[in-house]
Amino acid sequence: MAGEVHYFRLHRRDWADRLDKLVAAGCTAVASYMPWLVHETASGTVDLTGATSEYRDLVGFLELAAERDLLVIARPGPFIMAELKNEGIPFRIYREHPAAIPLGWDGERGPTQTLDYLEPGYLAQAERWFAEIMPVLADRLVTRGGPVAAVQLDNEVGMLSWVTNTPELTDRTLHDLASWAIEHWGADDARQRYGADPREPEAWVAQWRAGGTRGGSEAQQLALHHDLGAHHRDRYARYLLRLREMAVQHGIHGVPFLVNLHGTSEGRGRTFPIGISQLSKAYAGMPQTTSGSDHYLGELTVENVPDLYVMNAFMAAVHDADQPLTSLEFESGTGNYVEDLSREASPEATDLKTRLCVAQGNRLISYYLFAGGHNPPLDEPVGDGNDRIAFTGERHGFAAPVDPEGRLSPTYPALRSVVRAVHGAEHLLADMDEEHDDIVLGYVQDHYLTEYTHPEAARRRELVHEVERYRGMGPRDILARALLLGGHSFGAVDLSAAPTSADSALDPAGPAVALATPPVLGRAVQERLAAFVQGGGRLLLHGVLPVLDDDGTPCTVLADTLGVAVTETVDGTVHHFPSVRATDWAGPQPEVRVGVLQRLRATGETDAQPLALDVADGSPVAFEVRTEGGGLAIVMACDYPCHLDFWRALVARLGVHRRLVAHGEAPGLVVTSTADATGQRLLHLVNVAQVPQKFTLDVNGMPLADGAALELPVRSGRMLPVGIRLDGGVLRWATAELDGAGDGSTLLLRRDNGPGSALLETGREVLVDDGSGAEVTEEENGCRLVTWPGGEDGARLRIRLRNGS
Missing domain, CATH: 3.20.20.80 (Glycosidases)
Structure with a gap:
């Protein structure tokens, strides 16, 4: 620091x-x-x-x-x-x-x-x-x-x-x-x-x-x-x-x-x-x-x-x-x-x-x-x-x-x-x-090769505008925002990198790939993604269907592999409001306005099922495609709004599930985790919303803190320890942040204004600071639960494991 x-x-x-x-x-x-x-x-x-x-x-x-x-x-x-x-x-x-x-x-x-x-x-x-x-x-x-x-x-x-x-x-x-x-x-x-x-x-x-x-x-x-x-x-x-x-x-x-x-x-x-x-x-x-x-x-x-x-x-x-x-x-x-x-x-x-x-x-x-x-x-x-x-x-x-x-x-x-x-x-x-969850966001280096445009190069200016509109985080940033605020933590993969024998980033058995797609996508990247899906990989495309190589020449390698083609692109204007509706897979969903949509058709080369339709004429604007090699692709050719439940369900169709699930939170909570090779973990909670968050959290399907409600004030964050080894025991979880390494048998926690608790698995006697108001109770599973009342914000709480019972 x-x-x-x-x-x-x-x-x-x-x-x-x-x-x-x-x-x-x-x-x-x-x-x-x-x-x-x-x-x-x-x-x-x-x-x-x-x-x-x-x-x-x-x-x-x-x-x-x-x-x-x-x-x-x-x-x-x-x-x-x-x-x-x-x-x-x-x-x-x-x-x-x-x-x-x-x-x-x-x-x-x-x-x-x-x-x-x-x-x-x-x-x-x-x-x-x-x-x-x-x-x-x-x-x-x-x-x-x-x-x-x-x-x-x-x-x-x-x-x-x-x-x-x-x-x-x-x-x-x-x-x-x-x-x-x-x-x-x-x-x-x-x-x-x-x-x-x-x-x-x-x-x-x-x-x-x-x-x-x-x-x-x-x-x-x-x-x-x-x-x-x-x-x-x-x-x-x-x-x-x-x-x-x-x-x-x-x-x-x-x-x-x-x-x-x-x-x-x-x-x-x-x-x-x-x-x-x-x-x-x-x-x-x-x-x-x-x-x-x-x-x-x-x-x-x-x-x-x-x-x-x-x-x-x-x-x-x-x-x-x-x-x-x-x-x-x-x-x-x-x-x-x-x-x-x-x-x-x-x-x-x-x-x-x-x-x-x-x-x-x-x-x-x-x-x-x-x-x-x-x-x-x-x-x-x-x-x-x-x-x-x-x-x-x-x-x-x-x-x-x-x-x-x-x-x-x-x-x-x-x-x-x-x-x-x-x-x-x-x-x-x-x-x-x-x-990370079982999904990565695709990074295409040449989508950012947009620094220079001669003032009179009209076609170049037009193409750069289209690339800027869709690249990276997706049209209107919806793809990345829906993933992150929808509770997913994800890495990224450089799709421009030349594959090597050691390159497993696009292993069909590996993570699903989500990619924001302009009309331009280099032939080498298209071929790599096509092989990925044909080999059994999972792919989510969001934007418009790629139909051009980096230099603007026609290239439909990926579209052809997926068996999908564009019949018409419809942009919203001040007098025209393109709208779509999800099909039955998503359950009851409202008709939603979008800024752009592409009317798609299946070419018959793959099994393509419509996921969303243009309400004006019933044309598909999204397909779920299954390839002969067992691959699965979702082609989302519209900027569907950032309805978090819809996007969670869409990503789940790729077989991607959230490791960390918050229940009862308002939009604006980011949840991710870090871990070491031994399984010690920190849960990172960041609330960027203008409202406080009160929620319960499941970690890999198990409720944290026995399902107790966690609270984060407006625009605040916390790092919560889970599964941390101590001399003579394990800190199963705590609702307060660590405040140092201690000496091996000592746990140091940083209190905030509200009450807190920590669960320790240990056969030793658990001692807490005098005057802290903390209490220790023995649980039925042999763990010790330490609880403390609200107190001075930032005060340090010391918990010690003493030798002997």
């Missing part, structure tokens, strides 16, 4: 205060950017010891952190962002290396201060920066007794190009792309694919900068845009791997390298998988490297709780078993980022998001920004209005739990409380993984 503190935005005299507040909040690590822009002086030398300015004393800050036993997450760039000018790159780089400033569509420069990551001049300068800072970090690695526990490589690579729709189209990049195209397709096929010959540089450059809109066909336009994104993936991977090589050359060994993923927008995570798509080639399968989320979601609500859950699931889908989830920029403040009070997140938001990420297996959470500060002046004035290192003015980090002047904001107590909750169970969490 870490927090970001920017030493370069604080006077040296304030460092100890901010680090002490971090320690007081329960954090065990400090993260910080280490900006090239700040540490390079006007003369071009690099100061990392504070010889020229207190803001540059990185060494002193690292030593102060070590004195407080804080680990350090080092974030040395070269790019920093953090509202710094030039994203943390020195001004001189742009003056001395104009060839590194990329050109975009039609040869125009983009609106941001990004650079061509692979331009030789910039790369040489980046290596000079690493040659200065990496030895300082290497000397202080945890493997050498220092505090530095991890090193981030650059920051949010590719984000600036994506958000401005400005691909990198310099002559040098397009020459590289010509070689890439010849390698992938051959020269003649590349000419046919893009409408330009990669061996003719002038025509090649002109066609790509025009986005295929100057005389190319629609198919060439689509292929060009798709492959532009694919080539950028390769470039970003080459850049990050080169930075990794530089860091290793300068002494960084034995600690993780981290890659920060960007992508949330306007309080939602729908676009976050773009960052995974852009950067996963740089870390997937790469030893000692993992990715981290960077998210700004504001409040966690029924609207966006599936976003965060799916973000984590999709990240994990491209990780190996030894690549844990992390969060390198975990939003923890009030949300008042531009100091205009246009938004204000509740303190509970940090608590809820932390609990959900921990439940999904995050092993590092770094709260950003933990402490605000101020922006010192640049060494040399540039005449830009404030001549400071950043564009936020004198003060920075207005929304942080610790404000620029060191005062605690209302989010600080909530952060401290949830960190305590995590530490209370960390001895278990460290060896636990999330448990």
Whole structure:
């Protein structure tokens, strides 16, 4: 549990205060950017010891952190962002290396201060920066007794190009792309694919900068845009791997390298998988490297709780078993980022998001920004209005739990409380993984290859709109929301990954696959899913029937395998209200309005039974398909509303049942669990609703706490222990959170305002704290039931097992 503190935005005299507040909040690590822009002086030398300015004393800050036993997450760039000018790159780089400033569509420069990551001049300068800072970090690695526990490589690579729709189209990049195209397709096929010959540089450059809109066909336009994104993936991977090589050359060994993923927008995570798509080639399968989320979601609500859950699931889908989830920029403040009070997140938001990420297996959470500060002046004035290192003015980090002047904001107590909750169970969490129901959500990387569209590429723009409408979480986010709020916990599978002999993710005997389907689904993915169902697998498609390959050419491999075809697509308008009704399988169901439906027909190749009908003409809009190989597929070609009972029943038709079943809850309760190899378990309950929850919970068919009602206040969470081993017994369950590991025979619980109970299976005498009001009674099954009344919120209850009866 870490927090970001920017030493370069604080006077040296304030460092100890901010680090002490971090320690007081329960954090065990400090993260910080280490900006090239700040540490390079006007003369071009690099100061990392504070010889020229207190803001540059990185060494002193690292030593102060070590004195407080804080680990350090080092974030040395070269790019920093953090509202710094030039994203943390020195001004001189742009003056001395104009060839590194990329050109975009039609040869125009983009609106941001990004650079061509692979331009030789910039790369040489980046290596000079690493040659200065990496030895300082290497000397202080945890493997050498220092505090530095991890090193981030650059920051949010590719984000600036994506958000401005400005691909990198310099002559040098397009020459590289010509070689890439010849390698992938051959020269003649590349000419046919893009409408330009990669061996003719002038025509090649002109066609790509025009986005295929100057005389190319629609198919060439689509292929060009798709492959532009694919080539950028390769470039970003080459850049990050080169930075990794530089860091290793300068002494960084034995600690993780981290890659920060960007992508949330306007309080939602729908676009976050773009960052995974852009950067996963740089870390997937790469030893000692993992990715981290960077998210700004504001409040966690029924609207966006599936976003965060799916973000984590999709990240994990491209990780190996030894690549844990992390969060390198975990939003923890009030949300008042531009100091205009246009938004204000509740303190509970940090608590809820932390609990959900921990439940999904995050092993590092770094709260950003933990402490605000101020922006010192640049060494040399540039005449830009404030001549400071950043564009936020004198003060920075207005929304942080610790404000620029060191005062605690209302989010600080909530952060401290949830960190305590995590530490209370960390001895278990460290060896636990999330448990899932028998279903995974499909992640298709190329559904997020949508960063770039030439302004005049009408067909590309149309196709991107369709992909964005249906991908990931499903139309109107219904698929993911219905699964999560309907009580299912689920992982994800990267359907774009090439199958290997060891790949069991699409084993027909394995989990059912749920996939949100745009009209575009690459041929390789369609073939993989077709083989999966033909082999006996279970598949749920939600959206529209896929009929196009990635480059827009017709492809109906999956539809043909399922024996289903589209006769007509009907969109809702202000004057037309398409509506559907479920058939008898679902029991009495109302007619419901949908935003889109497809009228389907069975081709006779499979056994296809209608599950829902268009009320206008009786056409099927959903089929249950059984294949000769024993496979089962549900094709849901409409955005059926998020009626939780309907979706639970639909998923149950695939043979998927909930491990955890809450009875009596209101929408907004998320329930999942983590477990270790021995069966010790934590139940994670997160209530994002605006109403309190009172419910009973079944765990694998058995009632928890003998069926006693559990209560969660509005917007709160809890981690309940189940089956936890003690010296001399087992904690069968408790309705309170753990508050530490104890000493083996001691159980530490954290009380809240209401009454609580715990059941222990033990032959020993059970002792409780004097004055706690707790009582111990012997149950008929030889267990001891400990109960206690409501009391001081947060007080610790100690339960001991004494030797002897």
